[in-house]
Amino acid sequence: MSLAGKVCLVTGGSRGIGRGICLQLAKENACVIVNYSSNENMAAQVVSEIETMGQKAVMYKADVSDFDKVCKMVDDIVDKFGRIDVLVNNAGITRDALILRMKEEDWDKVIDINLKGIFNTSKACVKYMIKQKQGKIINISSVVGIYGNAGQVNYAASKAGIIGFTKSLAKELGSRGITVNAVAPGFIETDMTSSLLEKQEDMISKIPLKRFGSPQDVANLVAFLASEKADYITGQLIVVDGGMSL
Numbered sequence: 559m560s561l562a563g564k565v566c567l568v569t570g571g572s573r574g575i576g577r578g579i580c581l582q583l584a585k586e587n588a589c590v591i592v593n594y595s596s597n598e599n600m601a602a603q604v605v606s607e608i609e610t611m612g613q614k615a616v617m618y619k620a621d622v623s624d625f626d627k628v629c630k631m632v633d634d635i636v637d638k639f640g641r642i643d644v645l646v647n648n649a650g651i652t653r654d655a656l657i658l659r660m661k662e663e664d665w666d667k668v669i670d671i672n673l674k675g676i677f678n679t680s681k682a683c684v685k686y687m688i689k690q691k692q693g694k695i696i697n698i699s700s701v702v703g704i705y706g707n708a709g710q711v712n713y714a715a716s717k718a719g720i721i722g723f724t725k726s727l728a729k730e731l732g733s734r735g736i737t738v739n740a741v742a743p744g745f746i747e748t749d750m751t752s753s754l755l756e757k758q759e760d761m762i763s764k765i766p767l768k769r770f771g772s773p774q775d776v777a778n779l780v781a782f783l784a785s786e787k788a789d790y791i792t793g794q795l796i797v798v799d800g801g802m803s804l
């Protein structure tokens with residue numbers, strides 16, 4: 559499953575699932591661009607871990623909801639490395655509240671980063687991928703985008719939107735040799751879920767595999783979807799939740 563020679567951009571790569579994806583792609587010999595929005599130290603740590611493995615990595619600061627900054631990032635990557643092979647849209651946030659308490663800005667912020675963000679990065683990368691006649695786009699959705707969750711109308715709408723986006727873009731780009739897939743994690747142990755997981759230990763009893771997932775569980779699937787082994791898979795949503803949604 560080697561990704562040798564592949565240039566891969568991972569948004570929100572400084573921690574959690576994004577960090578796990580960056581490290582796994584590097585283990586498969588890819589050159590990794592670790593995108594981050596604020597935490598420079600953590601992004602630098604990921605880069606240094608990858609360099610210790612003997613692989614190439616660079617960090618790039620850009621807020622995925624800012625179209626111009628994203629375009630500049632992707633143009634700079636192509637200037638420096640000559641191509642962009644894999645885009646992993648991982649960056650995401652939550653601003654949870656029941657709808658009566660949810661502020662308009664909580665709605666806007668989540669949609670801007672989680673959904674508009676993948677439009678921005680995909681649009682910026684696709685023009686290069688079309689020229690290359692190959693490319694892989696992998697979008698991190700969520701089981702919440704399929705089943706919904708009280709207190710998360712903004713997040714669930716953004717993650718459901720990612721599924722429609724993925725299927726539509728897969729249809730647009732299939733004839734250009736570009737695949738577009740989505741991954742829907744269940745409960746994965748990261749900073750995003752730390753408070754939730756403490757409160758919801760009983761959730762484990764609802765998971766057939768009897769544990770929460772790890773970033774590595776998601777990263778393994780992403781690395782597969784980024785590889786040539788997944789060349790005939792497009793427009794799919796693959797759930798990584800230990801069977802929780804069965």
Ligand code: NAD
Binds near residue numbers: 575651671745749750
């Ligand atoms: P996390 O909060 O640990 O990491 C999110 C990353 O996105 C951080 O590095 C953050 O800095 C980055 N980010 C946030 N806003 C950004 C912006 N505007 N521009 C660029 N980067 C930005 O969360 P995580 O659990 O690792 O989640 C990663 C992805 O997986 C998210 O899209 C999340 O919705 C999704 N997800 C997580 C779980 C889970 O259980 N942890 C479940 C389903 C889906």
